[in-house]
Amino acid sequence: MGVVVVAAGSGSRLGASLPKAFVPLAGRPMLAWALETVAALPGLRSLVVVVPEALADPSLPPWSAVSLPVGAHVVAGGAERTESVAAGLAALDPGCDVVLVHDAARCLTPVAVFERVVAAVRAGADGVVPGLAVVDTVKTVDADGVVTGTPERTTLRAVQTPQGFPREVLLAAHASGMVATDDAALVERTGHRVVVVDGDPMGFKVTTPEDLERAERLAGGPRALGGGSPGATSGRSAGLTSSP
Ligand SMILES: Nc1ccn([C@@H]2O[C@H](COP(=O)(O)OP(=O)(O)OP(=O)(O)O)[C@@H](O)[C@H]2O)c(=O)n1
Numbered sequence: 353m354g355v356v357v358v359a360a361g362s363g364s365r366l367g368a369s370l371p372k373a374f375v376p377l378a379g380r381p382m383l384a385w386a387l388e389t390v391a392a393l394p395g396l397r398s399l400v401v402v403v404p405e406a407l408a409d410p411s412l413p414p415w416s417a418v419s420l421p422v423g424a425h426v427v428a429g430g431a432e433r434t435e436s437v438a439a440g441l442a443a444l445d446p447g448c449d450v451v452l453v454h455d456a457a458r459c460l461t462p463v464a465v466f467e468r469v470v471a472a473v474r475a476g477a478d479g480v481v482p483g484l485a486v487v488d489t490v491k492t493v494d495a496d497g498v499v500t501g502t503p504e505r506t507t508l509r510a511v512q513t514p515q516g517f518p519r520e521v522l523l524a525a526h527a528s529g530m531v532a533t534d535d536a537a538l539v540e541r542t543g544h545r546v547v548v549v550d551g552d553p554m555g556f557k558v559t560t561p562e563d564l565e566r567a568e569r570l571a572g573g574p575r576a577l578g579g580g581s582p583g584a585t586s587g588r589s590a591g592l593t594s595s596p
């Protein structure tokens with residue numbers, strides 16, 4: 353299994369002085385929290401971390417509080433998330449059968465979510481996304497803000513990362529040259545069947561300063577107690593393994 357952690361965004365909505373993934377959460381960069389969980393995954397063979405070009409050297413100061421797993425690669429991302437994922441895929445060990453793509457900004461995602469996604473890919477899915485039921489009624493609107501429709505809420509899911517795929521399926525989807533806000537959309541558009549597994553409220557994306565405050569409150573909570581939190585259900589691994 354291979355994992356691409358995308359951390360190349362600037363974080364314009366967060367408005368910090370550092371690229372978002374390097375902004376501290378309870379004293380450690382968000383990227384450090386995300387990598388701690390990924391490093392604990394059983395069967396991790398290849399890990400690529402995609403960061404802004406200016407930070408693609410892990411000896412630079414913002415990396416000092418990030419524990420980069422042994423064998424992990426760091427590459428520069430692009431202007432769009434899709435480009436950053438493609439850069440990560442290009443650096444991933446080609447021997448990986450399953451690939452997960454994860455947002456560093458979803459830094460508190462529990463390891464159990466990763467495990468559900470991997471299990472569903474290994475069970476034969478072309479694409480797997482963690483999702484949560486939507487609690488608000490959602491409207492579609494036109495450019496003037498006029499409502500054009502109200503999708504049936506029971507058919508909607510708010511999807512998170514990690515998103516998982518057989519490597520060849522994801523590579524072909526990215527080779528299409530299409531751009532989308534998530535990887536599953538590319539896989540859907542190339543004619544594949546994507547399924548949803550249970551996401552987790554802790555998998556929220558840190559986007560705004562309010563999200564960071566929420567993450568700060570949560571980071572010292574259930575995680576510290578080891579329940580339903582990142583790293584809670586798997587043992588730690590110091591480096592990468594040789595299984596696919
Ligand atoms: N060109 C980009 C844009 C985003 N990302 C990553 O994709 C994830 C989701 O993106 P988002 O939360 O929107 O991050 P930003 O693009 O940094 O946020 P903003 O839109 O506020 O600038 C993040 O982990 C981010 O680092 C990336 O690797 N490369």
Ligand SMILES: C[C@](O)(CO)[C@H](O)COP(=O)(O)O
Pocket residue numbers: 433455511512513533534535557
């Ligand atoms: C991939 C994603 O996190 C799934 O919800 C989301 O689409 C990323 O969007 P962003 O605009 O790059 O934050």
